[in-house]
Amino acid sequence: MANHAAAQHKGIPWKHVVGFVLSIVLTLFAIWFALETDLSTNIKLLVIFGLAIIQAALQLLMFMHLTENSRTQGFSGRIQIGNILFGFFVAIVIVVGSVWVLSSGHAEKKPTNGEHEMKMDSGSMNHD
Amino acid sequence: MAQSKVRDLNTPMEYQSETGRLNILGFWLFLGAEIALFSTLFATYMVLMDRTADGPALGELFEVKGLLIQTFLLLTSSFTCGLAIHEMRRYNVKGLFFWMITTILLGLGFLGFEIYEFFVYIHEGANIGTSAAWSAFFVLVGTHGLHVTLGIGWIILILIQVAKRGLTPQTTAKVFISSLYWHFLDVVWIFLFTAVYLMGMVMQHG
Numbered sequence: 191m192a193n194h195a196a197a198q199h200k201g202i203p204w205k206h207v208v209g210f211v212l213s214i215v216l217t218l219f220a221i222w223f224a225l226e227t228d229l230s231t232n233i234k235l236l237v238i239f240g241l242a243i244i245q246a247a248l249q250l251l252m253f254m255h256l257t258e259n260s261r262t263q264g265f266s267g268r269i270q271i272g273n274i275l276f277g278f279f280v281a282i283v284i285v286v287g288s289v290w291v292l293s294s295g296h297a298e299k300k301p302t303n304g305e306h307e308m309k310m311d312s313g314s315m316n317h318d
Numbered sequence: 319m320a321q322s323k324v325r326d327l328n329t330p331m332e333y334q335s336e337t338g339r340l341n342i343l344g345f346w347l348f349l350g351a352e353i354a355l356f357s358t359l360f361a362t363y364m365v366l367m368d369r370t371a372d373g374p375a376l377g378e379l380f381e382v383k384g385l386l387i388q389t390f391l392l393l394t395s396s397f398t399c400g401l402a403i404h405e406m407r408r409y410n411v412k413g414l415f416f417w418m419i420t421t422i423l424l425g426l427g428f429l430g431f432e433i434y435e436f437f438v439y440i441h442e443g444a445n446i447g448t449s450a451a452w453s454a455f456f457v458l459v460g461t462h463g464l465h466v467t468l469g470i471g472w473i474i475l476i477l478i479q480v481a482k483r484g485l486t487p488q489t490t491a492k493v494f495i496s497s498l499y500w501h502f503l504d505v506v507w508i509f510l511f512t513a514v515y516l517m518g519m520v521m522q523h524g
Binding site for chain 1: 346352354386389390400404497498502511
């Protein structure tokens with residue numbers, strides 16, 4: 191039994207090695223991109239969050255074998271994937287929704303130009 | 319080993335018992351809930367990160383060197399944890415123990431740096447009560463640190479069980495589930511690394 195099962199999992203676990211190397215590359219690239227380039231803040235944030243999502247997907251697929259149960263089980267693998275995707279959907283709604291609702295419009299981000307924005311808002315409302 | 323008869327022998331041991339399979343599925347559902355839990359803390363942090371009151375700005379105190387050390391400790395521990403499962407599937411108990419203990423040591427290293435980091439911040443005048451931004455920071459990063467602490471304790475207890483009972487469908491499922499938990503902590507760290515540290519430094523320095 192041991193030999194039989196071991197045949198499947200012999201040698202170097204390439205999936206893990208590749209996942210590890212890619213994670214290191216993505217981490218270093220994110221740091222370099224965030225701190226050493228002269229692009230605008232918005233582009234930097236977009237790129238580093240994109241890199242984070244790629245790295246999270248790498249962990250889930252290469253290290254955690256997210257899809258593995260589907261090969262043997264048929265159903266629970268799909269439940270796993272659907273559940274994790276739904277978890278990320280909920281997370282994005284909570285984070286982006288909270289930041290959007292609480293940081294734009296009503297609550298001024300910086301006190302200095304906040305007054306200016308509020309005047310603009312009330313001005314445009316009068317015109318409407 | 320009665321359970322192994324019902325599964326084909328190419329199936330890893332942790333999937334061979336019905337209980338093992340359902341526990342693994344159930345743990346994935348739990349991880350979905352953990353994603354939602356951490357997302358609320360991330361949302362709080364990202365909404366409040368500018369509200370520094372009279373305290374220092376977040377990005378002012380973050381340091382690249384410490385951040386890199388912490389990141390690589392946790393990332394490497396996630397990798398060694400994967401190697402431990404690889405060895406477990408080859409029924410190599412020694413390999414499992416070697417890589418799992420390495421994982422725990424790296425996790426302890428990470429935890430040590432995090433505690434040190436917190437002490438430095440508090441020393442520089444930023445504690446959990448300094449401002450809304452620092453409250454959100456300490457709660458978010460502290461919750462992750464608490465998870466790492468629990469994970470270390472949990473893995474140690476399961477390793478003791480493996481040492482006593484050997485590899486069975488029950489113990490392998492437990493090891494596998496604790497490995498999922500450990501990898502998940504690295505997934506959360508990727509977002510802490512990005513949303514807290516990198517974003518804090520980008521906002522600070524442009």
